[in-house]
Structures are given as C-alpha cells and as structure tokens.
Amino acid sequence: MSIDTLRLDRIEHAAGLIDPVFRDTPQFCDDALSRRLGRETVLKLETLNPIRSVKGRGADFLLRDTGESRSIVCASAGNFGQGLAYVARGRGLSVRVFAARTVDPAKVTRMRELGARVVVEGADFDAAKEAARAYSRGRPDSVFVEDGREPRLAEGAGTIGVELAPLRLDAVVVPVGNGALVSGIGRWLKSRSPETRVIGVVPAGAPVMAHSWRSGAPMSTERARTVADSVAVRVAVREAVSWMGAVVDDVVVVGEERVLDAVRLLRDTVGLIVEPAAALGVAALAGHGIPGSRVATILTGSNFTADLVRSL
Numbered sequence: 001m002s003i004d005t006l007r008l009d010r011i012e013h014a015a016g017l018i019d020p021v022f023r024d025t026p027q028f029c030d031d032a033l034s035r036r037l038g039r040e041t042v043l044k045l046e047t048l049n050p051i052r053s054v055k056g057r058g059a060d061f062l063l064r065d066t067g068e069s070r071s072i073v074c075a076s077a078g079n080f081g082q083g084l085a086y087v088a089r090g091r092g093l094s095v096r097v098f099a100a101r102t103v104d105p106a107k108v109t110r111m112r113e114l115g116a117r118v119v120v121e122g123a124d125f126d127a128a129k130e131a132a133r134a135y136s137r138g139r140p141d142s143v144f145v146e147d148g149r150e151p152r153l154a155e156g157a158g159t160i161g162v163e164l165a166p167l168r169l170d171a172v173v174v175p176v177g178n179g180a181l182v183s184g185i186g187r188w189l190k191s192r193s194p195e196t197r198v199i200g201v202v203p204a205g206a207p208v209m210a211h212s213w214r215s216g217a218p219m220s221t222e223r224a225r226t227v228a229d230s231v232a233v234r235v236a237v238r239e240a241v242s243w244m245g246a247v248v249d250d251v252v253v254v255g256e257e258r259v260l261d262a263v264r265l266l267r268d269t270v271g272l273i274v275e276p277a278a279a280l281g282v283a284a285l286a287g288h289g290i291p292g293s294r295v296a297t298i299l300t301g302s303n304f305t306a307d308l309v310r311s312l
Contacts, residue, residue, distance in 0.1 A: 003246035005151050005239075006187040011158040014061040018156060019087070021049050022056040024163060027296070032269040037285045042167060042296035044160060047274060051114075053230075053301035054157065054181060055083030061156030062145065063087045071096060073136040074145045075129035077230045078107030079301050084145070085114035096142070098132035100124050104229065104305050124224060126235040148178030148237035158184030160298060165193040170292025173281035175300050176200040176209045176251065177231035179240030185298075186247030199290055200244065200251040201280040203228045203259055210251040212236040213244050227256050227308075228277035230301060252290070254283040262286060264312055266299070273312070275304040 015023070026045045034041045046054035063072075063084070071094045072084055081097035088095045095116040099108060102124060111118050119135075122128035129146070136144035147153055157180055164172060165188060172189060174182040179200075186198040202210045205226030212219045218236035226232050244251070254262075259276045262283035266272050281297025284290060 003187065003243055006154055006158070006183060006243060007151070008188065008191055010152070010155045011162065011184065011188050014057070014156050015159040015162045017064060018057055018060040018159065022060060023159065025049070027163065030270050033265070036265060036269060037282070039292060040294045041285060042169065043270065044164065044296055044298045046160070046298060046300050047272070047278070047302035051079070051082040051086050052303050053079040053082065054160070054298065055079045056086060057159055058153035058156035058180060059083035059087045062150060062152040063091055063093065071142045072145055073098070073132050073142050074147070075099070075125060075132040076111070077125050077232060078104060078111065078303055079230050080147050081111045081116055081118070082107070082114055082303070085111050085116035089115040096135070098122065098128040098135070100128040102229070106305065107303055110303070124234060125232055146237065148180050148240035154180040154184035154187070154243065156184070157181045158188045161185040161188030161192070164296055165189055167296065168193060169196045169294055169296050171197040171199055171290055171295045173199045173201060173284050173290060173295060173297040175231060175277050175280040175298065176202050177233055177277070178237050179209055179244050181298070181300070182248055183240055183243035187243070190247045197249040197292065198247060199284065200248050201284040202251065202253055203231065203280065204253050204255050206232045206234070207253050208233055208236050209244070210253050212241045213248060213251045216245055217241065227259055228275070228280060230275060230277040231280070252284050252288045254280060254288065258283045258287060260311070263308070267312060272299070272302070273304060273309065274299050274302045276308065277301065
C-alpha cells in the first residue's frame with residue numbers, strides 16, 4: 001500500500017478535530033534524564049488521558065471521520081481496545097474486543113468498564129486477531145478494524161508529529177507494535193521536518209516489525225514473548241510494513257532487560273511509571289548509538305501491571 005494512503009491533509013484535519021483530551025499532550029525535556037542519555041531528550045507524554053495511552057488519537061479520528069454505524073470488532077492487547085471502547089461509548093456504538101488468554105486481567109476489566117464486550121480467545125495477540133476477523137466475517141452488522149491496516153488510525157496517531165515538528169529534532173524514537181504510530185508520525189515529519197530521523201524500536205522478544213522493515217515485506221515469527229506485552233506482535237501487517245518502508249529511517253531491537261532498565265530510569269529521573277512498551281524509546285537511546293544531540297521519544301502508555309511494579 002502506497003504511503004499516499006496516509007494523507008497529510010487528513011493528519012492536519014485530525015489535529016484540530018479529535019477529542020482535546022487526547023491532543024496537545026505534554027512534551028518536555030528533563031535535565032536528569034538528558035544527562036543520563038547524553039543528549040537533550042524530549043519526552044512526549046501520551047499517558048495523561050482517560051485511557052492512559054496513545055490509542056485514543058487514532059480511535060477518535062477513525063470513528064469520528066468515518067461515521068461508522070456498525071458494531072466495531074477488533075483485537076487488542078488492551079490499549080487499542082480501551083481507545084475504541086472509550087470513543088465508541090460516546091457515539092452510541094458497540095465494540096467487541098478479542099484478547100489473547102495471556103492478556104493482563106486488569107486491561108480486560110478496564111475495557112469492560114468502558115463498555116466493550118471482551119472475548120478472551122487465542123494463545124497470543126495474533127491468534128486473537130484471527131478470531132476477531134473470523135467473527136466479523138459474514139456479519140454485515142459488524143466491521144473488523146485492524147490496527148496497522150486502517151489509514152485513519154495512523155493518521156490520528158500522526159497528530160503527534162504535528163505537535164513535535166516545530167521542535168526541529170534530530171530524531172524521534174517511536175515504540176513499534178503494529179506500526180501505525182511510527183508510520184503516522186513519520187508521514188508528517190518527512191514532509192514538515194525532513195531533517196528529523198524517524199527511528200522505530202521493538203523489543204527482542206517481538207522483533208517481527210524490524211525484520212519486516214529490513215526485508216521490505218511482511219514476515220512472521222514463531223512466537224512473540226516480551227515484557228512489553230502491548231507490542232507483542234508475531235505477524236506483521238502488510239500495509240504498515242509498506243508505510244514504514246517509506247518514512248522510517250531505522251528500526252532497532254532492544255533487549256528485554258534493557259526495556260526494564262529504561263522503565264526504572266524513567267521512574268528514577270522523571271518520577272513516572274510507564275508500561276514497558278512505552279520505555280522502548282528510552283531503552284534505544286540508552287544503548288544503541290542513535291545519533292543526534294536533540295531527540296524525542298513517545299511515552300505511549302501507562303497501563304502497567306501489578307507484577308511490573310513489584311519487579312521494579
């Protein structure tokens with residue numbers, strides 16, 4: 001799928017349209033963290049909203065701009081389902097979320113509290129996605145929404161690029177799950193701040209998007225086991241791989257222990273506890289030789305587990 005399917009005019013439209021609770025999030029440079037990382041580091045906080053994650057931007061733009069009236073069906077590790085449920089509730093739409101048996105029970109509870117019908121099925125995220133796709137097939141009253149395939153999800157996420165572009169950064173380092181977030185941000189930055197390198201980050205336990213980006217074709221791995229459960233992708237989405245190939249400069253893989261070290265670093269310097277996937281950018285900046293004296297990364301969510309807090 002061509003990068004032109006991610007339209008700059010729609011990203012700009014989304015920047016003024018989506019719910020203000022998801023827009024214009026805090027972005028700041030913490031001196032202590034910057035010293036530890038050896039460069040000026042801007043943090044973009046996508047955790048201070050009703051679903052505590054970045055997923056509200058794309059979900060709001062998708063459901064607001066399409067006028068979709070059917071039941072929404074999706075698969076989620078928790079954050080995407082919360083985003084769709086929150087937005088759909090305000091529009092009188094129903095949402096059915098398929099989640100793997102490994103999903104954090106607290107995320108299931110939260111999705112249900114927001115009004116979603118949650119079906120726990122499948123050994124991992126991608127198995128749950130296949131169950132969601134099968135459920136929606138042949139049901140004309142339902143539409144299956146796939147993160148990483150639907151352009152408006154990436155365009156909504158691209159509004160982060162609109163907010164970061166004026167900073168004229170050397171690099172923006174973005175956690176990668178299905179690839180919508182980094183594709184949307186990259187689409188805007190390559191047009192409005194072309195000197196800014198766009199770097200994706202995946203954990204070692206779920207490297208499929210790095211392999212796919214390097215090969216230029218969607219790939220799959222036998223398993224995806226990572227502490228960063230919200231990006232535990234095993235099967236790459238073709239559309240997202242195509243988008244990333246056009247706007248992403250590099251994708252780095254960070255070790256699982258480095259991810260937890262980055263969570264601790266954020267706790268000790270900024271005073272924030274985030275879910276492991278949100279710390280992927282900091283983990284990459286701490287040990288992967290990413291060039292640039294002025295960089296930014298996205299803290300994508302803070303729906304962490306009790307086990308994570310104990311482990312810290």
